[in-house]
Amino acid sequence: MSNERAAIKTLNRTALTKRLVRKLTRQEAVIGGIGNANFDLFAAGHRPQNFYMLGSMGLACPIALGVALAQPERGVVALEGDGSILMGLGCLATIANMKPRNLTVIIWDNGMYQITGKQQAATSGMTDIVAVARGAGIAASEWVRDEAHFDRLIDRRFDDGGPILLAVKIDDEPGNAQTPRDPPLIRSRFMKGLGTSRGGALET
Amino acid sequence: MTWSDTFLGVLKDNDVRLVSYVPDNVLTPLLKSVTTDNYFLSVGATREDEAIGTVTGAYMAGLRGAVMMQTSGFALLANALASLVMPYNIPAIMVISERGTLGEFNIGQALVARTMRPVLDTLGIVHHTLDDETRMRFVIDSSIKQAFATQAPVAFILSPLLTGGNPAALAKLKV
Numbered sequence: 001m002s003n004e005r006a007a008i009k010t011l012n013r014t015a016l017t018k019r020l021v022r023k024l025t026r027q028e029a030v031i032g033g034i035g036n037a038n039f040d041l042f043a044a045g046h047r048p049q050n051f052y053m054l055g056s057m058g059l060a061c062p063i064a065l066g067v068a069l070a071q072p073e074r075g076v077v078a079l080e081g082d083g084s085i086l087m088g089l090g091c092l093a094t095i096a097n098m099k100p101r102n103l104t105v106i107i108w109d110n111g112m113y114q115i116t117g118k119q120q121a122a123t124s125g126m127t128d129i130v131a132v133a134r135g136a137g138i139a140a141s142e143w144v145r146d147e148a149h150f151d152r153l154i155d156r157r158f159d160d161g162g163p164i165l166l167a168v169k170i171d172d173e174p175g176n177a178q179t180p181r182d183p184p185l186i187r188s189r190f191m192k193g194l195g196t197s198r199g200g201a202l203e204t
Numbered sequence: 205m206t207w208s209d210t211f212l213g214v215l216k217d218n219d220v221r222l223v224s225y226v227p228d229n230v231l232t233p234l235l236k237s238v239t240t241d242n243y244f245l246s247v248g249a250t251r252e253d254e255a256i257g258t259v260t261g262a263y264m265a266g267l268r269g270a271v272m273m274q275t276s277g278f279a280l281l282a283n284a285l286a287s288l289v290m291p292y293n294i295p296a297i298m299v300i301s302e303r304g305t306l307g308e309f310n311i312g313q314a315l316v317a318r319t320m321r322p323v324l325d326t327l328g329i330v331h332h333t334l335d336d337e338t339r340m341r342f343v344i345d346s347s348i349k350q351a352f353a354t355q356a357p358v359a360f361i362l363s364p365l366l367t368g369g370n371p372a373a374l375a376k377l378k379v
Binding site: 029031051053054055056057058059060061062063064065066067068069070071074088090091093094097098183184186187190191194195196 | 222245247248249250251253254255256257258259260261262263264265266267269283284286287288291292293294
């Protein structure tokens with residue numbers, strides 16, 4: 001294990017998601033990956049610019065990249081678990097090469113597939129997500145050392161300075177809410193939040 | 205006008221600016237234009253489901269997109285289609301160069317090609333096989349408009365009858 005990864009504090013996803021959401025003052029879009037990442041995003045209080053993924057494991061970052069390219073003036077944050085990002089590491093290479101300055105990726109790394117019964121993930125062993133991301137070409141990738149470090153790292157405008165990847169070592173607590181399983185509603189509300197709704201007067 | 209010029213012209217007519225793709229020999233003329241023409245925003249993806257994710261995010265944020273891939277790449281898409289594109293009603297435009305038929309040398313391609321239309325049919329995704337240059341403009345233009353009007357994906361399968369197939373593959377078949 002790299003020294004960088006060994007020397008960090010284990011944090012809590014629910015608490016850090018709340019800290020992040022409190023910092024989002026410019027209608028930033030947030031893509032919550034499948035499972036605990038989006039459950040805790042929902043638990044932190046629904047915002048019109050939240051998108052909750054109820055399937056398609058591994059696609060939070062590609063979806064966030066699409067949003068970031070379509071609306072380059074809006075900050076975009078992807079919240080993804082370590083098991084999910086392991087499923088599609090290639091997207092880190094794509095993001096590195098597209099260089100979206102308005103995209104931030106946050107990886108919640110508990111080293112396990114918590115939701116399916118805490119089976120070990122490769123990240124509990126040899127695989128260091130920050131090293132992978134740097135190798136893919138996202139130079140601004142780093143491990144979050146503790147709460148104060150997290151606060152410093154997110155004390156910025158999310159519409160510039162990217163792409164950035166932050167990896168957070170977290171405990172094994174499950175997500176703290178269940179997002180309503182209504183994909184058309186989730187999409188419709190998200191598009192309203194991004195100003196791209198087709199609903200017209202129906203949305204008012 | 206070549207089939208690829210016609211195709212790109214219809215994408216422009218319908219404001220489809222984002223193209224995410226995994227390369228393929230037959231798609232070369234399309235991809236060459238997409239990556240050099242400033243109208244298009246091209247995203248080289250590492251996998252086809254990644255491209256579907258990017259087109260989905262872009263659509264919800266107001267930018268229309270298409271995914272270009274070959275037959276074997278489509279075979280990676282069942283989960284992304286069933287758990288993202290279909291339930292969230294995403295009008296993803298899929299452009300698939302058809303391998304595995306009409307002169308295929310690779311048994312893997314021939315076998316995986318058999319899964320494509322059954323997967324599309326099972327999910328109820330409208331698909332059109334383009335094999336005739338004279339009719340393709342109407343087919344793609346009307347189907348793209350229908351996709352966005354009805355919030356549903358559509359797949360265009362580029363038959364070797366239209367594209368001439370993969371010349372490298374055909375050469376390998378020579379006895």
